[in-house]
Amino acid sequence: MRKKPTRKRGDRYRLFRIVLLAGLLMTLALIFLVSTLGSQNFGPLHKLMLEAVGPLQRAVTMGSTYVETFKSEYIDILQDSLRLREENKRLIQQLQENENILNKSREAMATNASLRKLLEFKNSLDQQQVVAATIVGKDPSAMFRSVIIDRGSNSGLSKGNPVVNSDGVVGQVFAVTPNYAKVLLAIAPSSAIDVLLQKSRVRGILKGDGTLTYRLEYILKTAEVEEGDHVVTAGYGGIFPTGLQVGVVSKIIRKPRGMFHEIEVTPSVDYQKLENLLILQQPQFGEIKQMEQH
C-alpha cells in the first residue's frame, strides 16, 4: 500500500524530465534555425559538423572509389575475359569452319582441275570408248603393284583393257568382277608393254621393277637413244593405242658386253597421286558383245 505514491511520483518526475529535454532541444533547434536562416552564416557549429562528417565522407568516398577501381580492374576484367573467352571460342570455331570450307573448296578445285584434265584427254582420244573410274583400294604387298577400281564388267571393262590418265599409261586391267576391277600397274614387275622411242622409232619392251621407274628392254646398242627421249606406246599388240605417253628416258647404262642397252625410264604418270583413271575399251570387245547378242 505504501509503494503506490512513490511510483506515481517517479513517473511524474520522468515525464517532467522528458518534457524539459524536449523543450530544450526544440528551443535550441529554433535558435539554430532562426540564427541560420537569419544570418545565412556558415557558423562554428556547421564547421564542427563538417569536420566531424568530412572524414567519414572521405572514407566512404575513398572506399567506394577503391571498390569501383577494384571492380573496374578485376571484376570487369574477369567479366571481360570471360566474355573474350566466349568470343575467342566462337571465333576459333568460326575459323575452323572457314578453314574446313576452304579445304573443301581447295579439294573441289583440285579435283575439278584433275577431272577437267582427264576430260580434255578423253576428248582427245579419237572415237575411243573410255570409262572413267576411281581407285578404291591399293595393294599393300611389298611384292606386287596393283590397285582396285570401282568399275567392272557391268561398265564394259574386260581383262587386258589399257588404263590411262591424262599424263599417260597407268597399266592394264588384270581381273574383272561385275562392279570392280583389279588393275596391274605398269610399274609392276609382271607388267610388259610394247613401246617406241618417239624420236628414233626404235621398238622395245617396257617393264616395271616395283619402284617408281620403268626398265626399257631389248633396245639394241646400235639404236640411237638419248636421255630425255620420249617413250610412247607402240600399239603393236592392239591393246594400247599408238602414241600414248609412257615416260622419258632418264638413264642409259652402256655396258661393254651384251647386245642391248640398259635404259631407265621415268614414268610420265605420277604414281604417288593416282586417283582418277580412264579405261580404254578395246573396239573388238564391243563387236564381240554385239555378235553374242545377235
Place this chain on the structure above:
Amino acid sequence: MVVLHFIVVGLLLVILQTTLCMRTPVSFMAPDFYYVLVAYLALRLDMLRGLIVLLPLVCVLDVLSGTILGTYALLCFGGYFFLRQLAVKLPGNEILYHLPLISLSFLAVSWAVYLLLELLQPGQQAAWSWWKMLMRMLLVALCSYPLFLLFDVMQKYSQRSFLSWSRLRLRSDNRRRRT
C-alpha cells in the same frame, strides 16, 4: 561367335590396310595388320577356329592384293603353323614374349614365300628389299601389342555373348549323371 567376330575384324583390318594405310600404290609403310591377326589366331585360339577365320581372310587378301593367287595363303598359313610350332616351346603366354617372335616370323615367312615365288615364277614380283622389309617388320611389332589387347578384349566379349556355344549346347535330361 568368336569365329564370326574375328572374321569381321580380319576383313575390317584388311580393308583398313588397303585403303587408309596405303597413301600411294608404292607406299611401304602400311602395317601388315593381317599378320598380327594370324599370329593371334596361332597363339591364342585353337586350331579349328583359327583355320576357319584364316580361310576368308586369305581369300580376301588374295583378291585385293597381288597378281599371283595363293601368295597370301602361303604367307598366312605358313606364318600360322610356324608360330603354332614355336609357341609350344615358349615358356610364357604373355604378349611381350611373343612380340619378337611375331615380327621375326613375319620376316622369315615373307622371305621364304618370296624365294618360293622367285623359284616358281621368276620376275613376277618386286625385288626383295631388306630395309623395307625390316621397316614392315618393325611396324608389325609396333602394331602387335595394341592389337593383341584389342583381340583379347574382343575374345572375352565374344565368349560372354548370348549366342555362345556353351549356351547353345544341348544338355541331357540327367544333369547329375557323369559321362
